[in-house]
Amino acid sequence: MTGKDIFKITFNLVVIYVIGGVILATVYAWTSPIMYRNAVLEKEQALKKLMPEADKIEKIGDWSIHEKHAEYFIAKKGDSIIGYIIQSFGKGYSSYIDTLIAVDKDFKVQRINILKHAETPGLGDEIETDSFKKQFEEKDLEHLEVLKSDTTEYVQAISGATISSRAVTEDAVKNGVEFLIKTIKEEGAEHDRQS
Amino acid sequence: MTDKVNYLDLVKNGIFKENTIFKLALSLCPSIAVTNKLENGFLMGVAVLFVQVMVNITVSIMRKFIHPRIRLPVFMLIISGWVTVTDMTMAAFAREVYKEMGLYIQLIVAFASILARAEMFASKNKIAPSMFDGIGMGLGFLFALVVISFFRELLGKGSLWGYPIIHAKPLLIMILPAGGFLAVGILMGFFNWISVRYENKTR
Numbered sequence: 001m002t003g004k005d006i007f008k009i010t011f012n013l014v015v016i017y018v019i020g021g022v023i024l025a026t027v028y029a030w031t032s033p034i035m036y037r038n039a040v041l042e043k044e045q046a047l048k049k050l051m052p053e054a055d056k057i058e059k060i061g062d063w064s065i066h067e068k069h070a071e072y073f074i075a076k077k078g079d080s081i082i083g084y085i086i087q088s089f090g091k092g093y094s095s096y097i098d099t100l101i102a103v104d105k106d107f108k109v110q111r112i113n114i115l116k117h118a119e120t121p122g123l124g125d126e127i128e129t130d131s132f133k134k135q136f137e138e139k140d141l142e143h144l145e146v147l148k149s150d151t152t153e154y155v156q157a158i159s160g161a162t163i164s165s166r167a168v169t170e171d172a173v174k175n176g177v178e179f180l181i182k183t184i185k186e187e188g189a190e191h192d193r194q195s
Numbered sequence: 196m197t198d199k200v201n202y203l204d205l206v207k208n209g210i211f212k213e214n215t216i217f218k219l220a221l222s223l224c225p226s227i228a229v230t231n232k233l234e235n236g237f238l239m240g241v242a243v244l245f246v247q248v249m250v251n252i253t254v255s256i257m258r259k260f261i262h263p264r265i266r267l268p269v270f271m272l273i274i275s276g277w278v279t280v281t282d283m284t285m286a287a288f289a290r291e292v293y294k295e296m297g298l299y300i301q302l303i304v305a306f307a308s309i310l311a312r313a314e315m316f317a318s319k320n321k322i323a324p325s326m327f328d329g330i331g332m333g334l335g336f337l338f339a340l341v342v343i344s345f346f347r348e349l350l351g352k353g354s355l356w357g358y359p360i361i362h363a364k365p366l367l368i369m370i371l372p373a374g375g376f377l378a379v380g381i382l383m384g385f386f387n388w389i390s391v392r393y394e395n396k397t398r
Contacts, residue, residue: 012262013269020272027280031287038290118298122231122370125298160371 043115050085050102050111051075057085061183065089065175066096072180081105086180090172092119093163097127099172101136107181109136109144112173117164124164132158132165136173141181144174202327209331215308216339216379217386222308226343227375229299233356236344237337239299242281244333246303247312249277251329254317261318270313275304308336343378350374 047057054075062071065088072086083104090097095118102110114128126132135155136144146166147154157165213219216226225243230236253273261269282300285293303309312332317325348354351369353361368374 009262009264012260013265016257016261016269017272020276024276024279027283031283034287035283038287042290120228122229122235159367 046100046113046115047073047085050100050113051083053077054082063179063183065172065179066091068096072176072183075102083110084180084184086176087115088172088176088179090167090170090175092117092167093124093161094118094120097164097167097172099168099176101173101176103177103180107140107177107184109139109173109177112136112168114168119161119164123158123160126158126161127164127168132168136169141174141177144169144177146170202324205324205327206331206334209328209333210335210338211390213332214335214339214386215332216336216343217383218390219308219311220383221311222306222336223379225299225302225306226340226379227372228302230340230344230375230378231347231351231370233341233344233348234295235299236340238296240333240337240340242296242300243303243306243309243336244330246274246277246281247309247333247336248326248329250274250309250313251317251325251332252322253277254313255320255322255325258318266314266318267310270310270318274306274309274313278304308332339382343375343382346382347374347378 048054051057054077056076057073058076059071060074062069063086064070068089070087070089072084074081075083075085083102084107085100085102088099088101090099097114097119098116100113100115102112104110112133114133117125117127119125119127135152139155143154145154146157146162146169148157148162150156155165155169209215211218215221216223225239229239250270250273254270257269257273278300282297285300286297312328316328320328345355347369348356349360350366351371351374353359353363353365366374369378
């Protein structure tokens, strides 16, 4: 291999990689605004879906779990508060599971939704199924626990995906509800003192 | 006329004689990882089919500009480029499909089968045959994934494409990784047994 060859090969590789980089950058510049808009729209729709009874859902604050930024919302119907929605994360088998949890005034879980995760396809991603998410209806803080046996009182683990089930139930949902109870009650107490 | 027959042979070659999974035993990792549901296997197969065809075409077009010493890094760039482009455009324009397939698309970058076809076929052949080789290989992969996931979902969950079929306690092992090895091994043996018998008969 002569010096000329080295130059030729390097030039060849550089040209091809630069072209590849330009193509990727163009596609990214073209698609990323659309992706961002989709994500915003999707979040709004996801919030509405969790609290179909509410006619107004407002953000009331930020919090963080697993060093990730999350938000929480208040749901109103007319002037009365009917519940809260909180975003939370659970540490799963292979990813952080991004969830939304809707609770009523008494902090009983109404619905949950899984926004994003990268759990094992076919096992862990069963957390997205309705039959799993339905289990959270009307569960209060004490009953947010995963059991491996048949149960309706608690949350039943998905077979083959106990870690993902636990991450959703005992990490994301439980911590989210706990945080809501603590913050909202504290705020309420402060409110009472002031008035 | 002879050209057409050749193309058909290329497609058939990919599905039967050189089936990626059952004959070449390439890309066995995804064939176990994503085949616990028929739907997953099918979607993965379609994604691979698309990427394989596009990569084969691109490599074939560029084969004269690529210095032989750097062909592997360039092939990797082409593969990852196509995968990323597919990933981004799908996320932007086909949200619903992306939600189902997004998990798998990025995995395709590391598929041995795609790199192998770019190296063994597309880098030595013209565009049209490369495209048909890609179609054949992609269909072969799709076929293998569908067959494996068909049996795994049926036995492991008692359902097909999410619809319950068998109402009995399923063999959970079939949807776990161990069941994947069992299914791939048994089906690989079965297909090789058939092809050995078939070859003996034609001889």
